[in-house]
Amino acid sequence: MGTLVLSHMVPGNRPDSTWEGCGAGFDGRLVIGHDLDVIGVGAPA
Numbered sequence: 001m002g003t004l005v006l007s008h009m010v011p012g013n014r015p016d017s018t019w020e021g022c023g024a025g026f027d028g029r030l031v032i033g034h035d036l037d038v039i040g041v042g043a044p045a
Contacts, residue, residue, distance in 0.1 A: 002028040003030075006022055008033075
């Protein structure tokens, strides 16, 4: 379990529902990145 982050998807103008299937079979959190998102890595400081 963990977090799966999807970023730099092409084409970038697709709705999030297009990418949600990428998390099938993954039990953790799915984050679909968007332009200018800041996503931390590791434990919060």
